Amino acid sequence: MxxxxxxxxxxxxxxxxxxxxxxxxxxxxxxxxxxxxxxxxxxxxxxxxxxxxxxxxxxxxxxxxxxxxxxxxxxxxxxxxxxxxxxxxxxxxxxxxxxxxxxxxxxxxxxxxxxxxxxxxxxxxxxxxxxxxxxxxxxxxxxxxxxxxxxxxxxxxxxxxxxxxxxxxxxxxxxxxxxxxxxxxxxxxxxxxxxxxxxxxRIIKSEAEQRVMRAAADISARAHTKTMRFTHPGLSESALAAHFEYICGLSGAQRMAYVPVVASGPNALVIHYTSNNHLVRDGELVLMDAGCEYNGYASDITRTYPVNGVYSPPQRDLYAAVLSAQKACMALCTQSNGLSLNDIHRQSCELLRQELNQIGFSLSSGEVEHILYPHYLSHPIGIDLHESTYFDRSNRLVEGMVVTIEPGIYVPPSSSYPHHFHNIGIRIEDEVLVGKNHPTILSVNAPKEIVDVEAACQGSLGLEPY
Ligand SMILES: [Mn+2]
Structure with a gap:
């Protein structure tokens, strides 16, 4: 409490x-x-x-x-x-x-x-x-x-x-x-x-850095949870952003690590939507990509949750599809797997294709990444949000790296895709500390399973919105 x-x-x-x-x-x-x-x-x-x-x-x-x-x-x-x-x-x-x-x-x-x-x-x-x-x-x-x-x-x-x-x-x-x-x-x-x-x-984080990054992610995770609880139909996207920033600041964060994306309904199809100037409506999802900077280190978490606290059947199906791919990709983030971010990105495209085809899409190989999933899976994170400038995505992951895993699906209103999924955008993003044999999810405290997200939105986790 x-x-x-x-x-x-x-x-x-x-x-x-x-x-x-x-x-x-x-x-x-x-x-x-x-x-x-x-x-x-x-x-x-x-x-x-x-x-x-x-x-x-x-x-x-x-x-x-x-x-x-x-x-x-x-x-x-x-x-x-x-x-x-x-x-x-x-x-x-x-x-x-x-x-x-x-x-x-x-x-x-x-x-x-x-x-x-x-x-x-x-x-x-x-x-x-x-x-x-x-x-x-x-x-x-x-x-x-x-x-x-x-x-x-x-x-x-x-x-x-x-x-x-x-x-x-x-x-x-x-x-x-x-x-x-x-x-x-x-x-x-x-x-x-x-x-x-x-x-x-900088690409390899010391144990002290890992602890600060975990604390930063905890603050952002808590702010995500409380903003889910705070959300209701009729509020503006900017009010949700303000609430997130308020909780982070109150928890000791010095600033946001980046301009928060608070995209309701079809705005979620814009990957870097930051105008945050629409009202959130009953029946829509909110895609919130937001993280604070705490004691020198960035955090970066995306959650997509229902404004009214309950996913509709198509929202639930699409969310479950992205979640399944996201969890499978995170499990690959170990040194012993010997994979690069490019390898895991390619896997994410194929996993998403298989998931979507199980819920009524009909996608051939290579089709996902052109329209439905137009961005990359991941980036290294640390003092800067994107520690990518001098990072080679074809290098194998090494113990001590921290990377995001953030697959997404954004369905345009096109007759190529099932009608009930039109204008739904979902991204789920966590920060993963690469271990020798096991990944550690630094952002683990942000609700992600469907029951947990709905519980956070409805207040049944016992957390107050403030
Ligand atoms: Mn990110």
């Missing part, structure tokens, strides 16, 4: 030796050491903090740290950077950290900042300097290195001008001439992309 105190369990607390909630300072240290170990001799790494983004004029969005920078440092301030230099000592590298430092006048407006003198003891920096020194320091040491790994947003720009970095340096040095000469010193032939190197580490 929920009570007012249950929410307090998940407030943001940092325990002894943790740098960010759930992650020890030594884990951040280990990440940097492993990164530098996998790079060749005479390598240095430059990683930049995120920049404040603006909605309009001076109206800023809530700040979120750049994912790779956060993975390496746990440092939450904008206007910061690190340089890692590979060394031959036992630590294996040297970290110089740059940040704004203390400024009483600015802190009065913007909040407390880390003291440069504390960056060593707290964040493990070997040297800490004001951010204004970053461009000149980078220039002064870069000639000693043969490989300079930089955050460059797109791989295609590797040999072009790294505009992002140029903008960043210009912004920090206060004049463009300075930044131009720094870029010239970082010769094209030396520049390497940093993100793919960090992606190799």
């Amino acid at each position: 929920a009570n007012q105190f249950s929410y307090r369990i998940r407030t943001l607390t940092v325990k002894r030796n943790e740098l960010t909630p759930g992650i020890l300072a030594e884990e951040y240290e280990r990440r940097r050491a492993l990164l530098m170990q996998q790079l060749p001799e005479r390598s240095m790494v430059v990683s930049l903090a995120g920049q404040v983004k603006y909605l309009s004029g001076e109206i800023f969005y809530k700040f979120r740290q750049a994912s790779d920078f956060w993975y390496l440092t746990g440092f939450e301030e904008p206007e910061s950077a690190i340089i890692l230099e590979k060394t031959s000592d036992s630590k294996g590298y040297r970290m110089t950290m740059f940040s704004q430092g203390k400024d009483a006048a600015k802190e009065k407006w913007e909040g407390a900042r880390a003291d440069l003198n504390h960056l060593g003891s707290i964040f493990g920096a070997d040297d800490a300097r004001p951010i204004e020194q970053f461009p000149s320091h980078l220039k002064s040491i870069s000639s000693a290195y043969s490989n300079i790994y930089l955050d460059i947003p797109s791989t295609s720009s590797k040999r072009g001008k790294p505009k992002f970095l140029q903008k960043y340096l210009t912004h920090m040095s206060g004049r463009s001439s300075g930044s131009e000469s720094i870029l010239d010193s970082l010769a094209d032939s030396k520049r390497q992309c940093l993100a793919p190197e960090i992606a190799k580490l």
Whole structure:
């Protein structure tokens, strides 16, 4: 039974030796050491903090740290950077950290900042300097290195001008001439992309990361359950989204991991429907794809439930078909199976075809994925919702990866398909931690079996909507 105190369990607390909630300072240290170990001799790494983004004029969005920078440092301030230099000592590298430092006048407006003198003891920096020194320091040491790994947003720009970095340096040095000469010193032939190197580490989640991801998924699962209970005919899709966000925020989540999809009735046929501006009606389904970010990690869950609390016979048949395929695909997510996401995706197409043909469709091989199931089954998830950019879907799954499994069926009003299924869209999505021999479903607490979803909608699970 929920009570007012249950929410307090998940407030943001940092325990002894943790740098960010759930992650020890030594884990951040280990990440940097492993990164530098996998790079060749005479390598240095430059990683930049995120920049404040603006909605309009001076109206800023809530700040979120750049994912790779956060993975390496746990440092939450904008206007910061690190340089890692590979060394031959036992630590294996040297970290110089740059940040704004203390400024009483600015802190009065913007909040407390880390003291440069504390960056060593707290964040493990070997040297800490004001951010204004970053461009000149980078220039002064870069000639000693043969490989300079930089955050460059797109791989295609590797040999072009790294505009992002140029903008960043210009912004920090206060004049463009300075930044131009720094870029010239970082010769094209030396520049390497940093993100793919960090992606190799991020794809495998440590036990601490697994625990934070489980907590994030639990918050989202609970919000799904309570939003099912909250839903009734006549509410707007945006009210359901607001309710979901409210429950997540109350439970300690810092933000949504993405814009929630709350698609009622035929809106579910739009895969990334986010306008959320229709009223939900008696007899329709709601497809809700929503997840929070909690202590640095995303969650991603989709459920499709009846507005009035009971699936109609065609809704039930189609839901059961997708559910059966989804569960079969999740069971394949083990290292010992030796399958890739591409393999499991292909299986999902065939499983869905067989399921649909049992309930009155007549589909030949290959027909499902063109119209009824136009998206991919899965993506890796972690600090970012989609950790896919440098992930090869043809690689075998390995213990410690976390992937989504999210088959869906979206039936257009076409005479090719049984009439009673027209305009029904169903997607069911869970997060799966790949194990050696067994998968672990991180989002297990979001109701999914038909009886459980109906019970959650009707309130018979004993959960209050708030
Ligand atoms: Mn997803």
